Amino acid sequence: MHKRATQDVGNMGKQQRTAHLEPPIGKYRLAVQVAFVLICIWIGVEFHYFVRYLESGGTTTFVERPPGAEAFLPISSLMSLYYFFLTGVIHPAHPAGLFMLLGIIIVSLIFGKSFCSWICPVGLLSESLGDWSKKLFKRQFKLPKWADYPLRSLKYLLLLFFVYAIFFKMTTASLKSFLDSSYNVVADIKMYYFFADISSFALWTLVILFVLSFFIRNFWCRYLCPYGGLLGFLSLLRPFKIRRNVISCIDCARCAEVCPSSIKVDKVATVESDECTSCLSCLDVCPVPETLELKATPTRFRVPKKAVAIGVVAVYVLVCAIGWISGNWQNSVTREEYLQHFKYLDGYGHPTGTRDIDELNKRSRMTNPDSPGDNSGR
Numbered sequence: 001m002h003k004r005a006t007q008d009v010g011n012m013g014k015q016q017r018t019a020h021l022e023p024p025i026g027k028y029r030l031a032v033q034v035a036f037v038l039i040c041i042w043i044g045v046e047f048h049y050f051v052r053y054l055e056s057g058g059t060t061t062f063v064e065r066p067p068g069a070e071a072f073l074p075i076s077s078l079m080s081l082y083y084f085f086l087t088g089v090i091h092p093a094h095p096a097g098l099f100m101l102l103g104i105i106i107v108s109l110i111f112g113k114s115f116c117s118w119i120c121p122v123g124l125l126s127e128s129l130g131d132w133s134k135k136l137f138k139r140q141f142k143l144p145k146w147a148d149y150p151l152r153s154l155k156y157l158l159l160l161f162f163v164y165a166i167f168f169k170m171t172t173a174s175l176k177s178f179l180d181s182s183y184n185v186v187a188d189i190k191m192y193y194f195f196a197d198i199s200s201f202a203l204w205t206l207v208i209l210f211v212l213s214f215f216i217r218n219f220w221c222r223y224l225c226p227y228g229g230l231l232g233f234l235s236l237l238r239p240f241k242i243r244r245n246v247i248s249c250i251d252c253a254r255c256a257e258v259c260p261s262s263i264k265v266d267k268v269a270t271v272e273s274d275e276c277t278s279c280l281s282c283l284d285v286c287p288v289p290e291t292l293e294l295k296a297t298p299t300r301f302r303v304p305k306k307a308v309a310i311g312v313v314a315v316y317v318l319v320c321a322i323g324w325i326s327g328n329w330q331n332s333v334t335r336e337e338y339l340q341h342f343k344y345l346d347g348y349g350h351p352t353g354t355r356d357i358d359e360l361n362k363r364s365r366m367t368n369p370d371s372p373g374d375n376s377g378r
């Protein structure tokens, strides 16, 4: 089959083969991914100097805390988003995180799980590890189906836990209580120390995830990332889907070979999978014009690859810009408040289960709903 297909492609006139083929988008995707990695590094460096300022007790030059760090607080942002839906209030502790999450959700609803393959730095790392492994071993290792299916549900189980704990267990008052809490205010600083002062357990966990992602493509993204689970779930509603023209398709299977999500693109008419990250790699390799395309449902209108690249970045940046222009980007925690919090950083603990959330609910019921937290008034 493969041989016949290759001959068929060879028999086509070069002009015919390239007549309607869009140029590959892969290099532009890589450029977007690298740009976001550079932004993350810049945020990391700024945050490091902000923490150094706090460590010095305010004696070194003050460096503004970069609000972009809140991109790494997905649970707090999810709570903030739910709180916004319940009250119409943008909680002031991590407002940038709320807008970034909103941007990612809107992008996923339009372009599917594209955040994972266009913006997320972990996605780029995961993809690169898989590529290096393929180059080294000349083959792509995959888990057998009996292991792959149950493991893929793990990220949804993790997501279910968070959804249950936030959307079903927490009241408006306990949400506010958590968002107001000192722990939430310094959650980004706590996260900084998680990596800067990493425990041997956490380090070994990361090393194991690295090794697994090297041998099994996208191990973290495919099996464990609850963020990916949320975006995959939302992506089921996407209007733009990869469609294969089964009549002109020559069954060369190139699309399935390059798919980082191991989707059998060559066997379906429409890619409905929640694992599709809209990376467009399959479109880039398809040798037959107008055979594999991104189409808007139900109109069958063909969406150019460049429109996806521009759309993903533009929608995300636009939502973040709305946060910035509306004055909801920087939080309102003052330098003095941060210095004060920093003294007690080790004493601030995170709710670790539904029992802690019950406790939070109990406390918030006992507290005056107008001033339930220790940072109320901001």
Ligand code: SF4
Pocket: 242, 255, 258, 259, 260, 261, 262, 263, 265, 271, 275, 276, 277, 278, 279, 280, 281, 282, 283
């Ligand atoms: S189906 Fe195509 S766009 Fe979707 S993940 Fe696979 S290669 Fe990327």
Ligand code: SF4
Pocket: 244, 248, 249, 250, 251, 252, 253, 254, 255, 256, 265, 266, 285, 286, 287, 288, 291, 292
């Ligand atoms: S859709 Fe896939 S199998 Fe069909 S021609 Fe294109 S790359 Fe080959």
